[in-house]
Amino acid sequence: MIITIDGPSSSGKSTVAKLVSKFYSIVHIDSGSIYRAITLLAIDNNLIHEKKVNIQYLLKCLEENKISFKKKEKNIFKICINENFIEKRIRTSEISNNVSIVAAIKEVRDYVLKLQRKIAKNQSVVMDGRDIGSVVFPNAKYKFFLDASLTNRSERRWNDLKKNEKDISLANVKIDLNNRDILDTNREHSPLVVPKNSIIINSDNLSIDQVTDKIIELIK
DSSP states (O other): OEEEEOSSTTHHHHHHHHHHHHHHTEEEEEHHHHHEEEEHHHHTTTOOOOOOOOHHHHHHHHSSSSSEEEEEETEEEEEEEEEETTTTTGGSHHHHHHHHHHHHHHHHHHHHHHHHHHHHHSSSSEEEEEEEEISSSSSSSSEEEEOHHHHHHHHHHHHHHHTOOOOHHHHHHHHHHHHHHHHHHHOOOSOOOOOOTTTEOOTSSSSHHHHHHHHHHHOO
C-alpha cells in the first residue's frame, strides 16, 4: 500500500501523512527531510556560496556520509546522517532558504529517488513531498495533493520557526516561502506539479484532523 501526499511548502502534508500512517499502522517517510539533510551536509561543508552549490564536492559528501531513516517510535522513522538523528538541525530558516537550490540538482534528485524507492520496496508507506505522486510513485493507487494559500502557509511556517528563532518575522517567512514556491514549480527536474490522477484538497478552511479524516475516508 503506497499513499502519496504532495504539495507546496507548509501545506500540512507531513503532519497529515504522519496521522494517516498512524491510522493504518504503516511507515511514514517525510521525503523533504532527505533534501534538508543533504542541504545540511552542503552548509556544514561550506559548499553553498551566493546561492550556488559546489555539486562535485556535494556528491562526494553523499558518498562519504550515510543518509537513512531510523525508527524513533512506532511507524515513525526520522532522518539520520551516519546513524545520528538530525531532525532539529534541519528545521531552521537557513536550511529552508537553501533547500530548493539543492533539490533542483539532477544528481541529488537521482540519489533521493533511489533511496525513496528502496524504502518502499517491501513495505507499505505514506510518503510526502513535491514529486512523490508524479515521479517517485506515479502508479500509486492513493495519490493526494494538499494545497493552501501563501498567507496561511506562511503563518504556519512562522509559528513553527519562531519557537527556536525569536527574531524571525512573518513578512520574511512569506517572502522566503514565495521564493521557494517559484523555485519548486519552475525547476527543470521534477518540478512541483499536481500529479496525474491525484485528489486535490485545499486546507485553507480545514483543520489538520479534518484533512486527515477526509483522506482516510477517500481511501476507504
